[in-house]
Amino acid sequence: MGYDVRQFKPTIYLLILMGMVGYAMAAQSLVFCIVGVAGVVLNAWLSSRGKFRPLPRPIANLVTLGAVAYIIQELLTQAGPPVMIVGQFLVFLQLVKLWEQRGNRDWAQLLVLSLLLMVAALMNTASLWFGLLLAVYLFLSLYCCLLFHLKVEADIATAAFPVSPDKLSPETLRQDQRFLGRSMRRLTTAVAVVGVVFAVGIFVVFPRGPGGMLGPLQQFHNPLTGFSDHVAPPSVDVETSMFASERLAT
Numbered sequence: 001m002g003y004d005v006r007q008f009k010p011t012i013y014l015l016i017l018m019g020m021v022g023y024a025m026a027a028q029s030l031v032f033c034i035v036g037v038a039g040v041v042l043n044a045w046l047s048s049r050g051k052f053r054p055l056p057r058p059i060a061n062l063v064t065l066g067a068v069a070y071i072i073q074e075l076l077t078q079a080g081p082p083v084m085i086v087g088q089f090l091v092f093l094q095l096v097k098l099w100e101q102r103g104n105r106d107w108a109q110l111l112v113l114s115l116l117l118m119v120a121a122l123m124n125t126a127s128l129w130f131g132l133l134l135a136v137y138l139f140l141s142l143y144c145c146l147l148f149h150l151k152v153e154a155d156i157a158t159a160a161f162p163v164s165p166d167k168l169s170p171e172t173l174r175q176d177q178r179f180l181g182r183s184m185r186r187l188t189t190a191v192a193v194v195g196v197v198f199a200v201g202i203f204v205v206f207p208r209g210p211g212g213m214l215g216p217l218q219q220f221h222n223p224l225t226g227f228s229d230h231v232a233p234p235s236v237d238v239e240t241s242m243f244a245s246e247r248l249a250t
Contacts, residue, residue: 007184012107013044015144016098018113018137020091025130026121027084032091039095055100067092087120104152111148142195143188150184166213186229 017040024033046052055063073088075082094113097106116139121130 008107008144008151009047011140011147013040014108015137015140016040016094016110016114018133018140019117020094022120022133022137023087023091023117025127025133027087029147032088036091036095040098043098054102055096057100060096060100061138063096064093067096069216081124083120087117090117090120104148104155107148107151111141111145119139132177139188139192142192143184146184146188146191 017037020036021033021039024030025037043052067089070092071085074085074088078085089111094110096116097110097113100108103109118134121132
């Protein structure tokens, strides 16, 4: 059952690339974009050619400690947003995990780190281009998570019930390869549509005033969500305004 692996790896490589590009857009850093993209592309090329060799644990640990020291120095000396400085550490950590990845646990950590990097970038930018990239990233991350779940289950089944490759029917494998992509895209679309519908429903139905479904729970406060139709400057106390006018007159 190797077809799921062949679909999973290109997807997660693309997801990691989008996360690093999104962070570079938010931080407006061309250096991190070049370093991140070059590290991911080179790793993907070596893996596709079968020439990838995992980074030794001691070297990976040393690189990680160096990244931690660099981030601490940046936090103490730089005046930028701490979230973006932590995002630099997430970029370094993803590259280290990518070059030492050996199994499904490493892939799971890469998925989580990529999501955290996009969250850090989201907190520092309101760019339209980043918003479009984030929308594509969210749907792709859902598709990647579903593929990863399928990969893990397939690995468990293969380990529990090993089957010799010569006993597998080539026609069955080709049929699985042909229908897997379509079925996964349909499942991803269905899950995404349900998630979007629930999100929009919660946004619309959630009370914006003392009424609504949760009205009885709002006796002591008035929570507001969503966008207001009216924008007005802050009100000024009349007595304070008159007192200020008298002082100016004298």
